[in-house]
Amino acid sequence: MGPLQSLILLLILLILAVFQTVGSSSDYTDLVYKGCANQDFQDFNGIYKQTLKNLFDTLISQSSNTKFYNSSAGEGPSTINGLFQCRGDLSNSDCVNCVKKAPEMSEKLCGHSIAARVQLNGCYLRYEIAGFRQVSGTELLYKVCGSTQASGAGFEDRLNSALGEIVKGVGSGNSGFYAGGYESVYFLGQCEGDLNSGDCVNCVKNAIDKAKSECGTSISAQIYLQQCYISYTYYPSGVPTNNSPSFSSGSRKNTQKTVAIVLGGVVGLGLGIACLLFAKSTLKKKTHTYKYGG
Incomplete structure (x- = not known):
């Protein structure tokens, strides 16, 4: 087998390995x-x-x-x-x-x-x-603030507008769930299913306030309260081509997109594998434990 055939075979095996790794992971x-x-x-x-x-x-x-x-x-x-x-x-x-x-x-x-x-x-x-003491519906349970900070003008205005869209969305008869985007800020908000519209809006507003105070200018955040949560990510350089944000991270379509991106060559493929391994190890490190009162 010649050098070119060996390289092609190696590339195919690596592609299959990545596809299997990503496809078998239910995010x-x-x-x-x-x-x-x-x-x-x-x-x-x-x-x-x-x-x-x-x-x-x-x-x-x-x-x-x-x-x-x-x-x-x-x-x-x-x-x-x-x-x-x-x-x-x-x-x-x-x-x-x-x-x-x-x-x-x-x-x-x-x-x-x-x-x-x-x-x-x-x-x-x-x-x-029965009888267990409940925490407040707007109690902060967990947060993740992105390590990258926004630079340049315009971030705060864009983020405020995007967060305002979450408030309008969850209060507009969407069963307390709303996801979308505003000028490169992609967001999601959801309330516990038995909250009425007014309580849902109030909970999301509390989550937004906590995101601003806890995460500041981080370009991404996840804020979990007892009865609602929000998340957002800002793409300062624009949404990555062929890999637009999706909130159904476990879908097979995303797997196919991931594989397509790394088809550019062995170097890109190796980098993709390294990133996947790093992401898995990072997720484990971020696992957080808290204690209920009671």
Whole structure:
């Protein structure tokens, strides 16, 4: 086999490796953060174990029909309340897969805690024993501020306009979910499914205020409150060609775009692999734990 044929074979193998790596990764089921109560169920292997299982089974069964559902299981002091919510742009099948993943993550990360919240990229699930003290709906649970700071004039005005679009969007009969773009700022906002329009708008406004105070001129941010969250990314040099932002990061279309971008040559392909590996390691480092009060 000649040098050219060897190079082509190597390129094909590397392309397949990247495609398999990206295609097999369900980004929407990746962990964003967890919250675990600092108290465990007493006698978990008795009634509480079965009650929690019944609750999870109910939530999973409803995830094929709706993006938000809350329910209870058990009776009296052993009652456990819980809910799930999927991101508004997830397909029904992706919502099911995401919600199925959440109880597994909850058990792995929080054990037998009497209350827990697991936030994945595409959905979140939380539960708490009856009588558990709730935090405020606008309590800041988790934040991610981009390390890159905006430079030059115009960023603040663009960002303010984009954030204003989120407020208008979630309050305009969109089921508390809105995603879009404004002059190279791409954004997303979502409220818990049982909030009315007014409370949803107020929650998102609180999230925006926290984004401004916590993240300043960062070109990207994710702000998670108890009952809503927002995220945005600003592209100062314009949106990357052939790789426009998408909030359905687990889609096969994005996988195909990623592979297409690195087809330019071996160097680009190697860089793509390095970036993927770095992104995975960085995500693990960003995993954050907080404790519920109770």
